[in-house]
Amino acid sequence: AAGAHDDAAARRIMEEFAGFPASDGGEGPSTAFRVDSEGLQRQIDELASFSDSPAPSVTRVLYSDKDVQARRYIKEIMNELGLAVREDAVGNIFGRWEGSEPALGAVGTGSHVDAIPFSGKYDGVVGVLGALEAISLLKRSGFQPKRSLEVIMFTSEEPTRFGISCLGSRLMAGIEELAQSLKMVVDNQNVSFLDAAESAGYKMGPQDLHSVFLKKDSYSAFVELHIEQGPILEKEGIPVGVVTAIAAPASIAVEFEGNGGHAGAVLMPARNDAGLAAAELALAVEKHVLDSGSIDTVGTVGILQLHPGAINSIPSKSHLEIDVRDIDEKRRNDVIEKIRRSAKDISKNRGVVLSEFKIINKDPPALSDKSVVDAMEFAAKQLNLEYKKMISRAYHDSLFMARVSPMGMVFIPCYKGYSHKPEEYASPEDMANGVKVLALAMAKLSLE
């Protein structure tokens, strides 16, 4: 069976790392480096039960009751593992395994547990619960870290509630602009960020947002484990992805306004329909993305709302939110400018007002660091696991951790590449491989 010899290999590495034979309580040589897949799956299923939508879908929005329950659940596991647990002002949660040289930059890992509406139970969660299992695995195998190891549960990787993605990791990366905008931002129920945070137990004043900024060199390396969210690894039958770059995401909010009016009484020539303006722009997004000449450019209109939203009333206002990404930042920005021009042309041609064209975020791509890529490749080789170097088209908290630490990501296959939908799935075996690669890579980085 595949597992046996790679566990023995990993065991040898661990002994080398730990400098003494890994204790396994006498149950035979290889168990010391075996992932508790049943336990991990149980935790994933339990966490999925903290959801505002019915199983198998998961909905867990920032600072909701379900989010608070999930946070409590993660902290319990961190405490059970004997980690030193702390939270920052916005609720990024840290579980620390103190190394023999605590003053050195730590090796970080982690991901998120918030989930967009009607999504799956693996996105982000594998990178948090899998990371905790990796720590447990290292502890079970007798490893002693030199650099401390830290598991981070980032606040709000998903942009669902306040339209801001990677909110916690952006602040940790010291993005001043965000610290300012969070003082004003409200959700679609008009609840402010600070009030929402307080309702979840994170009472803070506007000045506290800066306390989330990481101190320089807090981390010597950051490695995030995540499902691929694409079909490549499964299709090619490769168990591990070594991420070399993360594509550059951008999001735009657009509003058109027209006169609206009665759907029956107002004749077509007399209309300036904000809904049709939105529809035309959505198609223009697709055209500009397709015209970029590269398969790497993607564009999505994931939110399109009409006001008043009545069948027999001409839309007087339309609101779109556009997600544009590419691994080539310039090419992405060119597409954004074309979309802006189309919005202006459409508003002129249709006699509607372009009341908003706001770039919410326009982030540069991130490159993985050689030291972290080397550690991931080392780990996969020790475990005799085939791996593929690849880019991430989804963004992750790693995109921002790359600004404050050498970064890398480990991908595992997921069913048909599904994600952001209930059919999202990763097998226990694939998760176990990911956990082992993460554990070995972190062990190696901790001793460097």
Ligand SMILES: NC(=O)N[C@@H](O)C(=O)O
């Ligand atoms: N990983 C992931 O799903 N991140 C998302 O928020 C995204 O839209 O890429």
Ligand SMILES: [Mn+2]
């Ligand atoms: Mn996601």
Ligand SMILES: [Mn+2]
């Ligand atoms: Mn994710």
